[in-house]
Amino acid sequence: MKHYLTVSDIESLPDWVDEAIALKKDPYQFEGLGKRKTICLLFFNNSLRTRLSTQKAAMQLGLDVMIMNFGNEGWALEYGDGTIMDQGTSEHIKEAAQVVSEYADIVAIRAFAGLVDKEKDESEEVITGFANYATIPVVNMESSVGHPLQALADAITLKENEIKIRPKVVLSWAPHPKALPHAVANSFVEMMRMQDADFVITHPKGYELNPRLTQGCQIEYDQNKALEGADFVYVKNWSSYSDYGKVLSKDTDWTITEKKLGHAKFMHCLPVRRNMIVEDAVLDGKQSLVVQQAKNRVFSAQIVLKKLLENI
Numbered sequence: 001m002k003h004y005l006t007v008s009d010i011e012s013l014p015d016w017v018d019e020a021i022a023l024k025k026d027p028y029q030f031e032g033l034g035k036r037k038t039i040c041l042l043f044f045n046n047s048l049r050t051r052l053s054t055q056k057a058a059m060q061l062g063l064d065v066m067i068m069n070f071g072n073e074g075w076a077l078e079y080g081d082g083t084i085m086d087q088g089t090s091e092h093i094k095e096a097a098q099v100v101s102e103y104a105d106i107v108a109i110r111a112f113a114g115l116v117d118k119e120k121d122e123s124e125e126v127i128t129g130f131a132n133y134a135t136i137p138v139v140n141m142e143s144s145v146g147h148p149l150q151a152l153a154d155a156i157t158l159k160e161n162e163i164k165i166r167p168k169v170v171l172s173w174a175p176h177p178k179a180l181p182h183a184v185a186n187s188f189v190e191m192m193r194m195q196d197a198d199f200v201i202t203h204p205k206g207y208e209l210n211p212r213l214t215q216g217c218q219i220e221y222d223q224n225k226a227l228e229g230a231d232f233v234y235v236k237n238w239s240s241y242s243d244y245g246k247v248l249s250k251d252t253d254w255t256i257t258e259k260k261l262g263h264a265k266f267m268h269c270l271p272v273r274r275n276m277i278v279e280d281a282v283l284d285g286k287q288s289l290v291v292q293q294a295k296n297r298v299f300s301a302q303i304v305l306k307k308l309l310e311n312i
């Protein structure tokens, strides 16, 4: 693996999940691997979990960590080829990526979708710009279209809570006041397609995800029907994909309640809007796995960084 950019960079999901669970029992096992090496974390957007869990994973591997809030503090970057830079952008991705490569051995980047221009978001200009011009491995800490560290942590969490070989896993849309990206849902779908499960996606009409990703997946527009007999309910809001970036519904009939959840475990990547996405009783109850998911972000990051370091 050269970079960790998408879920498809996972060479073997079951092996990586097992390795992560083993690492969790002995987190400092590979403490020497990152000695005298540096990871640089660049954030174009806010974060709690990704920032701290990736830093912690790096520290447990003995890496030095440099963090920069690029969105506020870096120069505005230009991505276009041959652009006459007489407008707002100050520095080209070509120099920026090469320069960061001189200071660090791995670079990790968070750059969300703008949700205005679908083509621009799907071109993944920030993360692919770094992957094209950096001379070091690049890690995706949530890009326009994917959040593969989250999906790997979710796979670990599913495995830790597995009670049957082929569980029923439901990905449900839920309402949110703002337009949110598709990245988390996309990567969850891609990850679920790598394992054996009765997987169902439910959302209101108009909220279909990128059909290239959901091809062959079961889609059920009736949320109650989708939730019947579920073992895991993974909840997430996303904005419309077809009517790109638009909020078409804030219908709180889609909010997850204790009653709807039944015996299933509740999952969400966080941060979560209480009593909008899910009612308090679920988050405060025993069936919620959200904190375990957040903990597993350390081990998903650590497995990825370990694989990259072994390759350097």
Ligand SMILES: NCCC[C@H](NC(=O)CCC(=O)O)C(=O)O
Binding pocket: 142, 147, 178, 180, 181, 182, 183, 184, 237, 269, 270, 271, 272, 273
């Ligand atoms: N990394 C986890 C989710 C990040 C982002 N959520 C948000 O922006 C929520 C913000 C809010 O609730 O105001 C998303 O959906 O992709």
Ligand SMILES: NC(=O)OP(=O)(O)O
Binding pocket: 046, 047, 048, 049, 050, 051, 142, 150, 269, 270, 271
């Ligand atoms: N789940 C997740 O990526 O959280 P942050 O946005 O806080 O990093």
